């Protein structure tokens with residue numbers, strides 16, 4: 001079998017490849033390990049719970065409306081830590097660079113990473129640099145790994161019947177921004193990536209109420225994240241189409257491109273399952289933060305399985321885990 | 332300015348690029364940070380000292396005499412943790428894979444990583460997978476980051492006048508194995524990479540005596556490592572050419588290729604500065620481990636600066652930090 005593009009696109013096909021490349025016997029360091037396929041791992045060290053995660057970034061182009069590869073590289077890892085309840089402490093930065101890459105672009109990327117780090121009080125403490133000969137790599141790959149500390153660990157598998165589903169904001173922004181930019185669309189109101197480091201917002205939400213489950217809807221978008229959350233918890237999720245926050249510009253671009261905005265990546269959002277009694281408090285906390293202004297209650301959890309959307313016109317349809325994110329090199 | 336191959340080759344030119352891409356204001360999480368440019372960072376968490384490091388691996392070809400990219404990916408990070416005195420606990424594994432890559436090769440790589448992890452009791456606990464379209468990447472890039480725990484942190488800058496310099500084994504093996512293999516040399520006795528995870532050996536050495544400084548001679552080889560150790564400590568190092576352990580096959584291949592074996596990477600060695608009184612005990616500890624059988628005392632530290640080699644014929648010559656490792660895509 002050969003690796004194909006869908007193997008790297010989040011979603012169902014990627015799951016098949018992961019079953020091969022996560023076949024480690026040495027897969028757990030005493031806490032939450034690879035077997036959980038959560039946003040990160042948890043490792044007990046002394047009396048502390050260390051959260052650990054990594055993402056490589058290959059987004060193309062490297063500068064795009066609303067962000068750049070540096071901001072994604074920091075935000076992606078900060079957010080996976082945050083999804084586990086981890087305060088981001090230290091990140092690594094490993095760059096693989098094509099021969100001929102502009103050093104001025106590297107400087108811009110580093111400055112952008114630094115700004116994102118500053119927002120959440122984390123630091124780059126270690127790194128690596130490799131250069132590949134012309135023709136062996138198109139551009140740059142930036143990997144970050146991150147270490148966080150969690151007081152209270154949150155899983156992506158923790159949904160309980162009765163929970164309320166909250167989205168911290170509008171869906172589909174990043175994927176559509178990348179795609180519209182590549183296609184050269186001008187939609188009047190420009191679509192911008194939502195890429196942002198979310199720890200500050202998540203910290204407020206964690207303090208406001210009982211969050212049972214969290215996941216960031218990155219590759220494969222909301223459709224992938226909510227399906228993974230539902231199936232890991234063994235619950236049914238009901239989503240209200242009317243309540244889904246999606247920007248008009250994102251909707252238009254999605255329609256023009258024939259893409260479902262629920263199946264493309266965000267880089268600055270979280271999907272939460274919250275105890276019903278705490279939902280309003282958590283919503284207020286999210287909305288009090290600049291990255292959570294559009295937070296909304298979008299559904300609820302019941303017993304059963306699968307994810308169903310109540311449509312605006314009163315019907316119902318399944319939201320399925322997509323085969324993969326339709327936007328290549330989205331992050 | 333454009334990035335060139337020497338910017339990724341360890342050595343002096345890479346240092347220039349690093350001064351640009353390590354310009355983070357957020358560069359330290361409370362312990363040893365990026366400013367030290369050591370093999371890893373140290374982060375205090377609770378009452379523990381966490382060591383954190385990362386390396387991306389782009390070695391070509393991915394399977395070579397003595398090892399493969401998976402074994403390097405685990406050993407590289409385990410060894411940078413070990414160089415700081417850190418027991419490796421948990422690693423991340425982020426793969427960027429070219430479309431069309433053989434899944435059977437991925438399985439071999441994963442099995443090889445797993446075996447190397449098993450040798451030192453570490454685990455892969457988190458990861459990431461991206462696939463690039465044909466033409467955008469030649470092969471596979473594997474990044475690992477690692478978390479270790481140190482009882483006693485060792486720096487690469489800790490050499491003191493009076494210390495003895497020990498090499499844990501033969502030098503130049505990995506770089507020459509890659510190069511000879513690429514060139515299709517048959518040297519009778521085959522040259523094999525020394526790639527190995529060193530924590531077990533280093534742990535014994537740490538228990539045997541007072542190790543003031545450690546560094547793994549990877550890109551840029553021994554010449555680069557010893558110069559960095561000397562200059563960071565502000566000391567002079569004197570090396571005995573006669574005492575340097577170099578395999579005959581490595582010497583021959585180096586001569587044929589016009590490469591200095593002291594300037595190419597090892598992936599299973601450490602260079603140590605040890606208190607003179609403890610040198611014999613540390614040497615015994617190293618030799619008692621399968622990866623340290625050829626350990627040798629190779630020099631000593633005095634006041635001053637620079638690294639000088641006493642040659643076999645009684646002369647002296649400087650060992651300089653190389654411009655860069657002469658073997659491209661060596662690790």
Ligand SMILES: Nc1ncnc2c1ncn2[C@@H]1O[C@H](COP(=O)(O)OP(=O)(O)OP(=O)(O)O)[C@@H](O)[C@H]1O
Pocket residue numbers: 010018021022034036037038039040054055076080218219424425426455456457458459460
């Ligand atoms: N090469 C790999 N080796 C080990 N584990 C992996 C690898 N690739 C992915 N994983 C694991 O598979 C799970 C899914 O990975 P994925 O990258 O989709 O998660 P994510 O980082 O939350 O999403 P995204 O990368 O889109 O931001 C995670 O638990 C991750 O640790």
Ligand SMILES: Nc1ncnc2c1ncn2[C@@H]1O[C@H](COP(=O)(O)OP(=O)(O)OP(=O)(O)O)[C@@H](O)[C@H]1O
Pocket residue numbers: 093094095124125126127128129341349352353365367368369370371385386407411549550
């Ligand atoms: N892109 C980067 N961002 C931040 N720090 C970096 C980056 N590249 C390298 N560094 C830092 O520069 C120093 C030298 O890196 P280098 O990769 O040469 O060390 P090493 O891993 O010990 O050697 P090798 O990679 O050959 O095994 C290290 O302290 C590393 O953390």
Ligand SMILES: [Mg+2]
Pocket residue numbers: 039080083215216218
């Ligand atoms: Mg995630």
Ligand SMILES: [Mg+2]
Pocket residue numbers: 054055076077080218
């Ligand atoms: Mg992620």
Ligand SMILES: [Mg+2]
Pocket residue numbers: 127128129385386387
């Ligand atoms: Mg390195």
Ligand SMILES: [Mg+2]
Pocket residue numbers: 370411414546547549
């Ligand atoms: Mg090192």
Ligand SMILES: [Mg+2]
Pocket residue numbers: 385386407408411549
């Ligand atoms: Mg290294």
Ligand SMILES: [Mg+2]
Pocket residue numbers: 054055056458459460
């Ligand atoms: Mg990922």
